[in-house]
Amino acid sequence: MTDTHLSQTRLDSLALDPRILAGLAETGFTHCTPIQAETLPIALEGHDIAGQAQTGTGKTAAFLLATMQRLLGHPAEPRDAADTICRPRALILAPTRELAVQIHKDALALGAHTGLRLGLAYGGTGYQRQRDELAAGVDILIGTPGRLIDYFKQRVFDLRGIEVVVLDEADRMFDLGFIKDIRYLLRRMPPPESRQGLLFSATLSYRVTELAYEHMNQPRLIKIETEQVTADRVRQCCYMTANEEKIPLLVGLVRGWLEGDARIMVFVNTKRAADRVWGYLQGNGVNTGVLSGDVPQKQRLRLLREFTEGSLPVLVGTDVAARGLHIPDVTHVVNFDLPEDPEDYVHRVGRTARAGAAGDAVGFVCETYAFCLPDIESFIGAKIPVEPVDPALLAAVDPGSRLRPERVRRDTRRSDERSSGDRARRPRGSETTTSTGQPSRSRRPRPAKPSPAESPASAASTDPAAAPAPQSPAPELAVTEAPRKKRRRRRRKPAANRGDGVQSPRPVEVEPVD
Structure with a gap:
């Protein structure tokens, strides 16, 4: 059948x-x-x-x-064997x-x-x-x-x-x-x-x-023309919500859907918003993945695999995840931010109700993106039912429950460890190379200062009879400890002006060519 x-x-x-x-x-x-x-x-x-x-x-x-x-x-x-x-x-x-x-x-x-x-x-x-x-x-x-x-x-x-x-x-x-x-x-x-x-x-x-x-x-x-631009079996609705109510409404809706066998995709407009929404969902006990351009490719593929297999119930993403991906059994799509391009709304909603299945698409008509709703309705040729927010749908969200993306801290820590590790592995006074590959001059290690117990003055103060006569330091030590004077290179005058009898070469005269 x-x-x-x-x-x-x-x-x-x-x-x-x-x-x-x-x-x-x-x-x-x-x-x-x-x-x-x-x-x-x-x-x-x-x-x-x-x-x-x-x-x-x-x-x-x-x-x-x-x-x-x-x-x-x-x-x-057939091709030539040499090709x-x-x-x-x-x-x-x-x-x-x-x-x-x-x-x-x-x-x-x-x-x-x-x-x-x-x-x-x-x-x-x-x-x-x-x-x-x-x-x-x-x-x-x-x-x-x-x-x-x-x-x-x-x-x-x-x-x-x-x-x-x-x-x-x-x-x-x-x-x-x-x-x-x-x-x-x-x-x-x-x-x-x-x-x-x-x-x-x-x-x-x-x-x-x-x-x-x-x-x-x-x-x-x-x-292939259809009566409506979006999929036929998508049940669409929107909630009129204030900006500060979006997170509590999302957490409340997701918790209710996850009581059944739900697989949810949440779309936002920016990568920063994706990290913020992921942090609140994860911080309130909802196992969530984030999919955006900042996520490394291996991690993006792993998240898609886990979401497809069902071990990850919620996926927050930008429009990177809105095109062409066939993920079966997506039951709900949430437009946390209404897209400014009406075509993106069609692609986002198309992640659910695929291959003849049914699904729900929910949009948040907030203070920031409410102006996008008329353009979306004009593009799809249908009115989207708009519902007020029932206070019973708002979850109690602690403002401090938001988690920061661990991947950002991990990448920063790795870069800091690499830079500090390079400095730690380089011994003081060792020869380094410049950007051209030539060895650069490094400073000589300074001699360690003697401790008070080992200094001659302390020895003389403790045992006056055994105090040795002051001696001049060894020549080698004096040369080493003496500060190096910076030599100033004099500019050599041309030979013709020095008066040493050496004549400077005359410039070669070149006759102009007609």
Whole structure:
């Protein structure tokens, strides 16, 4: 039986390779979603596609199936044995690291029986490991623009063999400023007539459409229109709240939801606000993770894995976590800060009610971001029910219960320990080097002053009979203890002015050339 969000088109009815169908059978997919039913027949014929559909409707599987079928249906051309540089046949570009990791995970599942080699390149971690994997050779390369350009300029791989190029979440590429990097890569591939282009996004703006027509070969524009922009099964509401009531309201709502089997995502607009909300939730006994641009990449992936598995019930994040991530069973999405861009509201709300499930989206209409609500309602074409705050929902939050992010203190402590450790390991008077690599002159160690019990004066005062006659210090000690006079270098006069009989060389006269 198929779900209501699926179409009547079966995946095994399409012209797909049996090895791809085997991977689909293992993943449990049987029917196409609307965007897959519209785009796959056209893409499998070799046409370029610019597709738009709601988030969570299967766009990733659509371009992965089309890409794998293209590579399996057109075997790679033989190469010269001397040509050892990696030459991928397909390139998939994603705007964020998390989305690139997820695409790679889905590609491994769908292409388990195809024999296609997959490569992944994204910033923040694994630089040398990723470089070695690409150098060994891949068929499908998935990554973010920055790390890909870095490896490309090092000639780890080239783009002359690209047969399929995919741009996922193309509108987000513009928002993050990647469009110059995208054009840099596209211009180093074969011409649009010699490759297949697939562009997918939740929203197709005019600038994205212009990019499609500039770097694609007569793309087919496909839009899956729905009655409302947000997912059909999302129950939306807002609370009119003051700024000082937002934290107590959030803690009260989260505690009530966690009494059941809830998985909650809380969105804020800034990294500083993410740390603040995380601190209050964690300080009031709610196990929470924070996901923002300041969190190291390994920790971000670990938090996403724990949140997906259910061991971490609450995740606070910025719009880094609002695009393209497929996390099943997210029951509640809270817009702690209403986004200033209405499109971001659609992507945030799209983290719940995915793949035909139901979910709740709650927004806080506060004093700071209340002006965003009319724009959001105009964009989604619907009024969001606004409810007053019931005092029973406000939790008793101690102002001192907020925790500071441990990761910030840990990073600061590590940098301080490194700097202090370098100073401690360097002995006094040792030779150091300057920035040019030349040894620098260090000060000589000062001789230790004698203690009062060991000084000659103290000995004479204690035993006058045994007091020795004063002697002059040894010559070596006198030289060592004497302060060094700073020598002043005199400026030598030219030989012609010294009167020592040495003539200065005359300047060579050069005749002008006409």
